[in-house]
Amino acid sequence: MRVAVFVPVVLAAMAVFSACGSDYPSPKFVESADCEDLQHGVLPVTDLTLSTDGIDIDLRVEVANNSSERTQGFMCRESIPAGTGMLFTYESDHNSGFWMFNTYVPIDILFFDSSGEVVDKISMSPCLRDTATDNDWNIKCATEANEYIPSDMWRYSLELPFGWLADKNIDEPNIPGMFVSWAAIEAKE
Numbered sequence: 067m068r069v070a071v072f073v074p075v076v077l078a079a080m081a082v083f084s085a086c087g088s089d090y091p092s093p094k095f096v097e098s099a100d101c102e103d104l105q106h107g108v109l110p111v112t113d114l115t116l117s118t119d120g121i122d123i124d125l126r127v128e129v130a131n132n133s134s135e136r137t138q139g140f141m142c143r144e145s146i147p148a149g150t151g152m153l154f155t156y157e158s159d160h161n162s163g164f165w166m167f168n169t170y171v172p173i174d175i176l177f178f179d180s181s182g183e184v185v186d187k188i189s190m191s192p193c194l195r196d197t198a199t200d201n202d203w204n205i206k207c208a209t210e211a212n213e214y215i216p217s218d219m220w221r222y223s224l225e226l227p228f229g230w231l232a233d234k235n236i237d238e239p240n241i242p243g244m245f246v247s248w249a250a251i252e253a254k255e
Contacts, residue, residue, distance in 0.1 A: 090111045092108065094145065096143070101141070105138065111129070112127060114126075114153070125149045125150060125226075126149065130152055130153065131154075139154070139169070140171065141168040141169050142169075142170065143171060146171055148227055151225050151230075155222055161216075161218075162215065164223070164225075166210065166211070167193055167208075169190075169193065171227070173227070174187060174188070174189050174226045175189075175214075175224065177218075177220035178224070179219060185216055185217060186220070188213075188216065189228060190213075190228075193206060
């Protein structure tokens, strides 16, 4: 049995919510020299609803829709609370993957094509520095990233806490072929 998942993006007043003053949890950041130069805050937040077999699962996600936001992603976060995530938006299709440089929590990531079909789901593990030099750490993380390239072209990605999909009974081995629908999305840089 194939399960379809739909993710409409619900935007109040047709705008992305600002995290300021919202009930979105304030992230805690790793205290490390490697994290000092990063922005330590919350990106604009929007509500998403994952729907499967008539069940709606609400979550709040930060939206990374420009180059600097996408580059930082979940770097230096101590955790990703259940029911939250990060949506990466692009204006064109990609065939590359993500890496876990300076990212300290495991992540599940869904990749969507421009028509809203989920093309892949990948689980990613932290790439820890240990005692590596800057150069060796970059090489280590870039090498590990070869495991995190989706099977097909994609336009959007959604990073979630590792295991959250499975906890909601929507993690299945045949995730390609599932669909996502977007009510509205601001993909402009």
